[in-house]
Amino acid sequence: MTASSRRRPVFLALEGMDGSGKTTHQGLLADDLRRRGIAVTCCRDPGDTWVGQRLREILLHSRDDLQPITEALLFMAARSELVRRVIQPAMHRGEWVVGDRFLLSTVVYQGHAADIDPEWLWSVGSRAAHGVLPDLILVLDLPVDLAVRRARKQDRFEARGPAYQERVRLGFLREAERHPEVIRIVDATGDVEEVQRRIRHEVEHVLERDPRA
Numbered sequence: 001m002t003a004s005s006r007r008r009p010v011f012l013a014l015e016g017m018d019g020s021g022k023t024t025h026q027g028l029l030a031d032d033l034r035r036r037g038i039a040v041t042c043c044r045d046p047g048d049t050w051v052g053q054r055l056r057e058i059l060l061h062s063r064d065d066l067q068p069i070t071e072a073l074l075f076m077a078a079r080s081e082l083v084r085r086v087i088q089p090a091m092h093r094g095e096w097v098v099g100d101r102f103l104l105s106t107v108v109y110q111g112h113a114a115d116i117d118p119e120w121l122w123s124v125g126s127r128a129a130h131g132v133l134p135d136l137i138l139v140l141d142l143p144v145d146l147a148v149r150r151a152r153k154q155d156r157f158e159a160r161g162p163a164y165q166e167r168v169r170l171g172f173l174r175e176a177e178r179h180p181e182v183i184r185i186v187d188a189t190g191d192v193e194e195v196q197r198r199i200r201h202e203v204e205h206v207l208e209r210d211p212r213a
Contacts, residue, residue, distance in 0.1 A: 009091040010206055011132070013102040014199075016140035017168055018158050019151035020188045021195060025140065026100050028196050029203065033096055041090035044100040046078035049085050060157070068114035072121060075106045076128035083132045103129060104137055104175060104183070109157060112171025113164055133182075136206055138199055139172045140188035 012029070014022040023044075030040045046056040055078040059071060066074075079102070090097050103125040111118035126133060142150075144165040151158060158165070176183040186198045 009094050009096060010136070011087065011091065011097045011099070011134045012203065012206075013099040013104065013134040013137045014140060015101060015104050015108075015137055015172065016188065017142075017144070017147040017151075017165060017172075019147035019149070020140035020142055021150070021192070022100050022140060024192060025196055025199055026098050028192070029199055030098050032196075032200060033098070033203075039093070039095040041086065041095050041097050042100070043082060043086050043097065045082055045102050045105070046075060047082070049078070049081040051081045052078040068110045068116055071114075072106050072110040072116060072125075075110070076125055079103065079106075079125070080128045080130065083129050087132060088130070099134065102134055102137070104139075104172070107175060108168055108171035112174065113167040118171075118175070135182070136202065137183045138186050138202055139176055139183060140195070141169070141172065141185050142188040144169055146189065 014026050014029075016022055026042055030042050033040050046052045046059060055074050059066075059074055059078075087097050087099070103122070106125055107118045107121045110116050111121045144162055147165065147169075148158070148162070157168075173185065176185050184202050186195065186202065188195050190198075
């Protein structure tokens with residue numbers, strides 16, 4: 001029996017504004033888990049499927065001014081494919097999944113920041129994701145001005161300006177208050193090593209809840 005087959009598969013998602021370090025910390029966390037003998041699949045939302053990659057280009061780089069409801073439904077379509085083709089197969093193999101964004105991003109960006117009912121987005125988004133939701137969501141939080149300085153490049157959402165980004169940040173914080181059993185806020189203002197230690201501290205709680213994990 002392999003190390004991964006003895007463990008309950010867990011789905012973790014890293015969330016936050018661009019510039020918060022999600023992609024960097026996804027890789028570092030995955031490496032740490034693998035050193036523990038845990039098989040890991042990393043994925044990004046949207047992306048990592050044929051459909052997801054094409055919708056990602058439309059959503060992040062289209063010159064058209066898409067309606068928020070259009071954005072939300074396109075994100076959900078990409079996520080549906082990601083779940084069926086990447087996340088569920090990995091978990092069926094007994095692997096942990098570490099995602100760069102998931103449904104919470106839609107709830108925040110198209111909900112809190114663009115005035116679509118967050119509860120409706122949770123409901124429809126969960127169905128689009130075939131009922132698959134993360135066991136733990138870590139929101140990498142930092143002030144908007146620092147996130148903008150750290151962001152490597154600007155997409156359609158980051159180009160909407162600081163007022164929009166403040167609504168995004170507030171949306172993440174509000175959802176964490178509403179769902180503390182799943183969503184944790186991680187201070188992302190320190191250096192990479194410091195933030196990674198905070199992330200691993202939160203992941204330890206998952207390991208403690210289920211020794212097999």
